[in-house]
Amino acid sequence: MIKRSRLHNLLLAEEQRFADTHPRSQELFIRAQRSLLAGVPMPWMVRWAGPFPVFVAEGKGAHFTDVDGHDYIDFCLGDTGAMTGHAPDATVQAMVAQLHKGLTFMLPGEDAIWVGEELARRFGLPYWQIAMTATDANRFAIRLARHITKRPKVLVYNYCYHGTVDEAFVALDANGVPGPRPGNIGPPVNPTLTTKVIEFNDVAALEAALAPGDVACVLAEPAMTNIGIILPDPGYHAALREITRRTGTLLIIDETHTICTGPGGYTAAYGLKPDMLVIGKPIGGGMPVAAYGLSDVVAAQVRDSIARDEADTGGIGGTLSGNALALAATRATLEHVLTQAYYDRSIALAERFMAGVQGVIEEFGVPWNVQRLGNRAEYWFRREPARNGGEAVAALDADLDRFMHLWALNRGILMTPFHNMALIAPDTTMADVDRHTSVFRAAVAALVGDGERSLF
Ligand SMILES: Cc1ncc(COP(=O)(O)O)c(C=O)c1O
Structure with missing residues (x-):
């Protein structure tokens, strides 16, 4: 029903339109090409939908402005790193106070204990360690799993994403044969x-x-979120826990x-009992910080098997990880921003977002679906929600995706x-x-060609 020629035009x-209205971003992009590889600080940034990326001026809350003076919702x-909104007041205040007291010491402070206690309360795992990013936390959790079990392999899901973790860059091809993930x-x-x-x-x-x-270990998102939202079938988590336990395999969630689900993530909301748990991105309100939790049993095994005199050479480290600034930010963010009240309000708005998109899908009869998990919603270009990564990836449509963005x-x-x-x-806000619903509706109207494009 969507003609490729129409989409192309x-x-x-x-x-x-983008190039005409973003002259300053374009200027900066041209300049950036002289010092940054491909004109961007990270390789994946070449994939933003425009011919060049929007350069940011500043952000506050759920909005930011670009260098051309446009305001964006x-x-x-930050793909969850700024789920707290940009520059949340409580986090900023705590960080400013800490900036005057020193940033990094290679020594613990009381904030570290507060954060450990709070994470234990939220996720139900008693012992915690701090890392800089969720990628690092996943790497460290995998190391500990191999160390304890003395087993070589890791199990992940097709088209998962857990950061730049080498073990997880694997995928099944169209015939179900595993190999390096494309790219x-x-x-x-x-x-x-x-x-x-x-x-x-x-x-x-x-x-x-x-x-x-x-x-x-099995390294699992409790619901997949990086290839669309893919919810677990009823009973899947019970089976995952039973089989991992029976086979002596550690379960890392x-x-x-999925911290979008509630204050204790999917784990607390659905009563999961992982052996280890990784959390990163929004817990520092945008400040890089992550953490991983260990069950009593795993913690005891780790404690008993690492000699004190070798504790610094185990491949789990980072001199800047767990720094005073990051922990001050995390404490303030957990205490004042990622609260139950925030989730109550944001989940209601995500339901509204989903209903808006669903209404447009039904109005125009496009073969798409929209899914939601907590305060995260996502539409996908297939009629039924995907049950796994293979189904989801088969419905990718790069041009359509680029156009919608x-x-x-x-x-x-x-x-x-x-x-x-x-x-x-x-x-x-509502x-x-x-506003998203009306912009989304106009995009779909333009695609199916009922002449409503002039509305925008
Ligand atoms: C589920 C999951 N785990 C870990 C990561 C890695 O986070 P970071 O890029 O902050 O290391 C990501 C990033 O998107 C993710 O989606």
């Missing part, structure tokens, strides 16, 4: 040597993969994105790049959500 028009929110840059070894990969929600595949007893961006809305995800911050 619409995309060209949006690219032109930010539904991307994997310089894998140290073929990831099939380190990793087993199965589809999410496939209990039989899980059983078969863990039966040989060579898997140290990565809550870095650019259409929104040209009308003051930033969605999470590379998929169609929106997060709700404490300061996101008007912000409704």
Whole structure:
């Protein structure tokens, strides 16, 4: 029902509109190409929907402005790193106070204990360690799992994302054969040597993969969030826990994105009992900080097996990790920003966001669906929600994706790049959500060609 030629023409028009209205960003991009590889500080930033990225001036709450003076509703929110909204007051105040008292010491302070206690209360795991990023926390958790179990392999889901963790850059091809994920840059070894990969929600595949007893840990998002939102089938988590326990495999739950579910993530909301848990991104209100929790049993095994005189050479480290500034930010963010009241309000707005998108899908009869988990909502270009990464990836449509993002961006809305995800911050308003619905409706109207494009 969406003609490719129409899509192509619409995309060209949006690219032109973007270039015309973002002259200062374009200027900066041209300058950036002289000192930054491909004109961007990170390789993936070349994938923003426009012909060049928007350069940011500043942000506060759920909005930011660019160097051309445009205001945006930010539904991307740093892909969860700024789920708290930009520069949340409580976090900023705590950070400013800490800035005058020193940033990094390689020594603990009381904030570290407060954070450990609070994470234990929220997630139910008694012992905690701090890292700089969720990527690091995942790497460290995998190391500990291998160390304890003496097993070589890790198991992940097809089209998962856990940060730049080598073991997790593996995927099944269209015939179900595992190999390096497309785009994997310089894998140290073929990831099939380190990793087993199965589809999410496939209990039989899980059983078969863990039966040989060579898997140290399953690294799992409790619901997949990086290839659309893929919810677990009823009973899947009970099966995952039972099979991992029976086969002596540790279960690491990565809550870095699913912290959108509630103050204790999906784990607290659904009573999961992981052996380890990883959390990162929003807990520092935008300040880089992550943490991983250990069960009583895992903690005892780790404590008993690491000699004090070798504790600094185990491959788990980072002199800047757990610094005083990051912990002051985390304490303030957990205490004052990521509160139950925030979740109550933002989940209601995410429901409204979803209902708006659903209404447009039904109005125009496009074969898409919208899913929600807590205060995160996402639409996907297939009629039924995907049950696993393979199904989701088969529905990717790069041009359509680019068009939807650019259409929104040209009308003051930033969605999470590379998929169609929106997060709700404490300061996101009903008007912000409704603005998305009307911009989304106009995009779909333009695509199916009922002449409503002139509305915008
Ligand atoms: C589930 C999950 N885990 C870990 C990470 C890595 O986070 P970071 O990039 O902050 O290291 C991400 C990043 O998107 C993620 O989605």
